[in-house]
Amino acid sequence: MIDVDRLTVRLAGRTAVADVTLRVDRHGWTNLIGPNGAGKTTLLRAVAGLVGHSGSVSVDGRDLRELSAKDRAATVAMVPQSPLLPPEMTVGEYVLLARTPHLGMLGRSGAADREAVEGAIERLDLGPLADRALGALSGGERQRAVVARAIAQEAPVLLLDEPTAALDVGRQQEVLELIGELRAERGLTVIGAMHDLTLAGQYAERLALLAGGNLVAHGEPDAVLTEELIARHYRARVRVARQQGVPVVMPARAGSAA
Amino acid sequence: MSGAGELRWQWTCAAAGALAAALLLGLSLGPAGIPPAGVLGDLLAKLPPAGGSSPISSLEGAVLWELRAPRVVLGALVGGVLAIAGGAYQAVFRNPLADPYLLGAAAGAGLGATIAIIYASAVPLPPAAFAGATIAVGGAYLLGRSVGAARSTATLILAGVAMAAFLTALQTLLLQQNTEDVRAIYSWLLGRLSTSGWSDVVLVLPYAALSVAAILFHRRVLDVLRVGDDEALGLGVPVDRVRLLVVGAATLGTAAAVSVSGLIGFVGIVVPHAVRLAVGSSYRVVLPLSALFGASFLVLADVIARTALSPAELPIGVVTACVGAPFFAVVLRTSREAGA
Numbered sequence: 001m002i003d004v005d006r007l008t009v010r011l012a013g014r015t016a017v018a019d020v021t022l023r024v025d026r027h028g029w030t031n032l033i034g035p036n037g038a039g040k041t042t043l044l045r046a047v048a049g050l051v052g053h054s055g056s057v058s059v060d061g062r063d064l065r066e067l068s069a070k071d072r073a074a075t076v077a078m079v080p081q082s083p084l085l086p087p088e089m090t091v092g093e094y095v096l097l098a099r100t101p102h103l104g105m106l107g108r109s110g111a112a113d114r115e116a117v118e119g120a121i122e123r124l125d126l127g128p129l130a131d132r133a134l135g136a137l138s139g140g141e142r143q144r145a146v147v148a149r150a151i152a153q154e155a156p157v158l159l160l161d162e163p164t165a166a167l168d169v170g171r172q173q174e175v176l177e178l179i180g181e182l183r184a185e186r187g188l189t190v191i192g193a194m195h196d197l198t199l200a201g202q203y204a205e206r207l208a209l210l211a212g213g214n215l216v217a218h219g220e221p222d223a224v225l226t227e228e229l230i231a232r233h234y235r236a237r238v239r240v241a242r243q244q245g246v247p248v249v250m251p252a253r254a255g256s257a258a
Numbered sequence: 259m260s261g262a263g264e265l266r267w268q269w270t271c272a273a274a275g276a277l278a279a280a281l282l283l284g285l286s287l288g289p290a291g292i293p294p295a296g297v298l299g300d301l302l303a304k305l306p307p308a309g310g311s312s313p314i315s316s317l318e319g320a321v322l323w324e325l326r327a328p329r330v331v332l333g334a335l336v337g338g339v340l341a342i343a344g345g346a347y348q349a350v351f352r353n354p355l356a357d358p359y360l361l362g363a364a365a366g367a368g369l370g371a372t373i374a375i376i377y378a379s380a381v382p383l384p385p386a387a388f389a390g391a392t393i394a395v396g397g398a399y400l401l402g403r404s405v406g407a408a409r410s411t412a413t414l415i416l417a418g419v420a421m422a423a424f425l426t427a428l429q430t431l432l433l434q435q436n437t438e439d440v441r442a443i444y445s446w447l448l449g450r451l452s453t454s455g456w457s458d459v460v461l462v463l464p465y466a467a468l469s470v471a472a473i474l475f476h477r478r479v480l481d482v483l484r485v486g487d488d489e490a491l492g493l494g495v496p497v498d499r500v501r502l503l504v505v506g507a508a509t510l511g512t513a514a515a516v517s518v519s520g521l522i523g524f525v526g527i528v529v530p531h532a533v534r535l536a537v538g539s540s541y542r543v544v545l546p547l548s549a550l551f552g553a554s555f556l557v558l559a560d561v562i563a564r565t566a567l568s569p570a571e572l573p574i575g576v577v578t579a580c581v582g583a584p585f586f587a588v589v590l591r592t593s594r595e596a597g598a
Contacts, residue, residue, distance in 0.1 A: 045488075048492055049491070049492075050488055050491055050492060068494075069491070069494040069495070069496055070494040071494075072494065073492060073493050073494030074494070076492075077492070078489075078492050080488065080489060083485065083486070083489065084484075084485050084486035084489065085485070086484045086485065086539065088534075088538075088539040089484065089539060089540075093481070093540060094485070097481065097482050097485060097493065098493070100478075100479075100482050100493040100494060100495060101493055101494040103478075153493070
């Protein structure tokens with residue numbers, strides 16, 4: 001269980017996240033939605049311990065600020081929106097970096113590390129690409145490599161910042177299905193930040209709508225993805241339909257009667 | 259994926275073999291040629307248990323161990339330290355063009371030596387250059403920290419550029435006002451391996467050992483830094499502390515090397531890149547191999563500097579650039595062809 005309690009982040013004199021309190025159930029999946037600049041990424045970065053904040057973030061009752069950097073890294077793994085992938089590094093080397101928080105003083109990797117790395121590479125079907133350089137991968141393969149690295153970190157909490165950005169619709173579904181399966185298999189607790197509202201609602205159990213750094217709505221997709229809330233906070237004209245029990249958000253042109 | 263990024267023993271052996279061959283060549287060649295067999299025979303006779311007699315005369319022995327050996331060993335130390343320091347700078351700044359002089363070590367050392375030559379001829383050059391280099395890099399570091407966000411490497415590099423420009427301007431002013439010392443200063447700036455016996459080796463050795471050990475200790479963490487500060491932090495790496503420690507270690511080694519050899523360019527940038535192109539990009543491989551190949555490279559460059567125009571000597575900095583540039587072009591070409 002992740003407890004975000006009265007979290008506030010100030011960046012360069014501006015309040016990026018304001019007094020957000022949010023609880024994510026153990027093994028749950030919550031997606032953060034909200035317009036550009038709403039504070040989604042900053043909230044994720046605060047949970048990962050990458051930006052200073054007031055208020056607290058705790059996982060299973062342990063305040064993350066009381067953990068050492070290594071223990072925190074063994075608790076929270078993050079898939080960043082635009083990861084820096086050294087083009088000449090191989091997929092195998094890249095995934096192995098995930099074991100950093102688990103290594104001892106001398107940094108030698110052992111059998112458990114090899115197992116975690118090989119397991120993650122297998123699970124994401126990267127076996128044939130393990131010796132391939134990152135620079136030689138396609139967009140979908142790159143994203144799978146980044147997810148493999150996050151998985152090999154073996155942290156119970158997985159943060160995803162725009163995991164589907166720059167992917168085609170097939171690769172988007174592939175990545176999200178995979179996250180869903182991994183969550184079930186490994187008992188992960190997932191927090192994502194997403195722009196595609198329909199996809200966000202299809203995969204998460206709960207949505208948290210941020211606007212101007214404030215948490216303005218939180219609940220099941222049905223309760224958050226309403227025409228009224230989206231119109232107010234995104235300043236967008238949309239129609240919300242329902243398909244197989246989940247909301248589908250469709251942009252509507254001005255003046256159209258649809 | 260077995261052994262991804264691991265240092266393979268074949269490469270270690272090749273690098274150690276190359277260094278041994280370079281050392282032997284460096285000991286054999288010179289105005290008084292001593293064949294490699296003679297060098298080895300004399301070495302064997304000196305080693306315990308001292309058995310057998312040396313195949314060379316005692317005069318040759320004196321030339322070998324009092325003149326040539328210190329110079330060859332100094333070349334290996336300076337080359338190894340400059341190469342590994344260059345690799346470390348490239349890692350910490352994620353910048354392939356970084357070299358050990360990036361943060362002003364060269365300009366600081368140059369100014370220190372210039373001041374010593376002009377105003378204090380009683381002061382030996384090494385401490386003056388060493389002080390100049392460490393003060394310059396320390397100043398650049400403090401300046402970079404005070405100006406920008408603590409984690410921006412670009413700010414630090416810019417601070418280094420500003421510091422180097424400032425110190426070089428001061429040095430140019432001093433040169434211009436003291437033209438009678440220009441020749442002495444330039445011969446220092448162009449780099450040379452000192453011939454003052456074992457004392458320089460003893461002077462550099464502790465710093466070189468400390469610097470190399472500290473950089474090698476961080477070689478795995480430097481691989482993590484390649485994916486960016488944020489992700490390294492997310493993997494539990496204390497990025498700022500690692501950067502400070504590695505820059506400090508690389509600077510200490512560079513300052514010590516510069517203080518006895520003057521400014522020898524190209525080693526710190528060419529050697530790590532050549533190793534990277536040949537063996538792979540993991541710093542766990544690049545850093546130790548850079549130290550070994552850098553040592554061989556500078557010993558061989560010094561052989562050329564001593565023998566090409568014998569009895570005159572070429573400045574070794576000129577040799578490293580003249581040999582290094584075409585060599586690097588060849589490595590770049592072959593690796594691109596192999597990779598295509």
